[in-house]
Amino acid sequence: MGAAVTKVTLKSGVVRYRFVVDGPRKPDGSRCQIRRTFDTKKEALNELSRIRHQTATGSYVVPSKLTVDELLDVWLVSVMRGVEQATAANYDNALRPARLFLGQKRVQQLTEEDIEGLVDWMLTRGRQRGGKIGTGLSVRSVRLTLSRLRCALSLALRRGWVVRNVAEYVRIPRSAVRADALAQDGRRPWDEAEVKSFIEAIKHDRLFGVMLLTLIAERPAEVCGARWREDVDLTGSGTIAVGNTRTIVYDRSRPRGSRNIVVEKGPKTHNGRRVLPLPKPVQAALVRFYKQQARERLAAGQAYEDSGYVVVDELGRPFKTDKLRRVAHRLMEQAGVRRVRLYDARHACLSWMANNGVPDTVVSAWAGHSDLSFTKRVYVHPDPQSLKAGSDKLGQLLTS
Template identity: 65%
Template sequence: MKEPIRKITHKDGSTRYRLVVDIGVDAKGKRKQLTRTLKTKKEAVDELSRIRHELSIGSFVVPTKMTLNDLLDIWLKSATRDVEEGTASNYESAMVPVRAHSGDKELQSLTEEDIESLVDWMLTSGRRRGGQPGTGLGVRSVRLSLGRLRAAMNLGVRRGLMVRNVAQHVTISRDAKNKAAANKAANRPWDESEVKTFLESIKAHRLHAAMMLALIAERPAEVCGTRWAEDVDLDGAGTIAIQNTRTIVYDRRQEKGSRNKVVEKDTKTDAGKRTLPLPAPAHKALKGFRAIQAKEKLTAGTAYTDSGYVLVDELGNPFKTDKLRREAYKLMKAAGVRKVRLYDARHATLSWMANNGVPDTVVSAWAGHSDLSFTKRVYVHPDPQSLKAGSEKLGDLLG
């Protein structure tokens, strides 16, 4: 058998040792070979032994100039084969800062230190949209990006493109986590008095009913997706069915300025599809809103779009979630209450229910969750009133 290592002498008299080793066959059955040139024969022999050993146990990775961007393209194609459009868009968005910082780097040259540097950069300078460009991304966004990167690199290892997943054990710094926890604590949901102040302030406003829907724990996409005929029963059972959503998906394939598009679909999970008995104030507000829309339709005539959605403007055009949020923030400002996300208004409702004796199973079902522990862990917050009630109960015990 021909010796796979041979000595090379250059014109200047220096020597190198070149090895040529079979590493398998390609898709057409043609033999593939790897050539390596090293300084000493010992290095060449050791390298040959390593390659043959890794080939024998199936762990050998063919050297390649593939970049991280190349791997992310492969992973996205695989990961989005059978997911909703919104999920696919989220995957792509999570990889935007990764591509910006490290996408052009050679995949097989990446180290854990490179991924740590990427994480630190995302936390300090990684924002590209949704705020001031060049500022830091939130810990949640960085955690999502890091998680997707780990998944992409796991695929790279499985397909023999990487020796190991260098993102596997990289974490977000404790300092960044502490800052995020402090910000989260500062962004607390409304308490009972704030909810009442807000509703009292907007009771004569056209969007009173829409805010009611958000405050009975509907998500913004669920509020925007609610339809009169299919989902709302005001004259019979007095219920509202949550079974359709209208959300915004960011599509980078479109031209700038036209990348936000509306996607309509079922609820995210089977548990999310639910029918809720309308509280009396919400029932009354929806009846009033239906009457307002009937008058608007008569006034607008042929200019009116009879879209069938509950949340529409004066000409019948359905709201997008971003418009719902903007209008909600205007109403909060006018009411003089703290500005909170609509999701935090949802938290306020679920917390109030849980803290006022509604069974956990009912709270979870109302929220549209299949995991009771998730509802309690994420959505239920002790408020001053519930803590005071706890103090009074302890008084009975200690007195």
């Protein structure tokens, strides 16, 4: 249809000026016609000129009723192509706060103030599960949501649905970042004395060997995924292959009460797939645990579930990572040691290795990392005992 401005006389006798012009194609490729009506011919001509220019330069945005919820659905379909189930669930979960706070708002009406409001809401009262409802989420959670929302709005920008990405320059308040950093500093891994106290206190526990696996820097999902036949070799010097993980994925599409599902898969990266030589105490503890499971199998008879996993209960049923965490925290309480995350037990092991002469390349390979600098930056913690070694060296230098 032509784009000439036409004079229109309404039934009331009022004269208006109208045009119909082709705009950019719709996302599905179909034709998009733009109809505008103005009080004066000059206004109509100016708007027609603007639309033509912006259409030619690719900067014209067709008015749309697309909501944030609908945009996030489109972005998730695009970004989830070929990703693992756990990654897909993480994307979806990270966007839940944005859906709750902004979901029904039209994307073209979003402002930077809206995004800042989302950030403030998440930091103060955005928690919906995994703790006390209505309290603030961590800076890490807010950062993940903000990052995913930026990506979704970038998609809208590329497809011509918005003029700009209003989340691009929104940042988390410095006060929240500083408070989070202080909290992280207060959460330190065990030192050498604490590790030894824990080991001594639990050495007669049924799951002693399992706890030692967490202390040789295996991730909880790697410990839960270990299998006797495929991964563990207790002969000779002994090894354990890290090639299978069992992790929990929160699937919101399932009925309430059954949304936590177990996903079994390989490590995320090539370096994550590794074979670790078992330290002698760990090998001995696993041998005892293997024999104990054989006795439990005989005692339970047909009730025993021969799953083949290393970490199982007395009836052979495999652990999930949440149960492993609860058992570990119970043992820490019984041992009278400071309660830490299982990941911090992993940190303690890597830190001890790095601070006691093990080459950086070995520490990184043991941890299953491809980036040596990441291992040193995130997982290696200088403890007072290691700093004492530095003090001794400086003492030698400064002695006259």
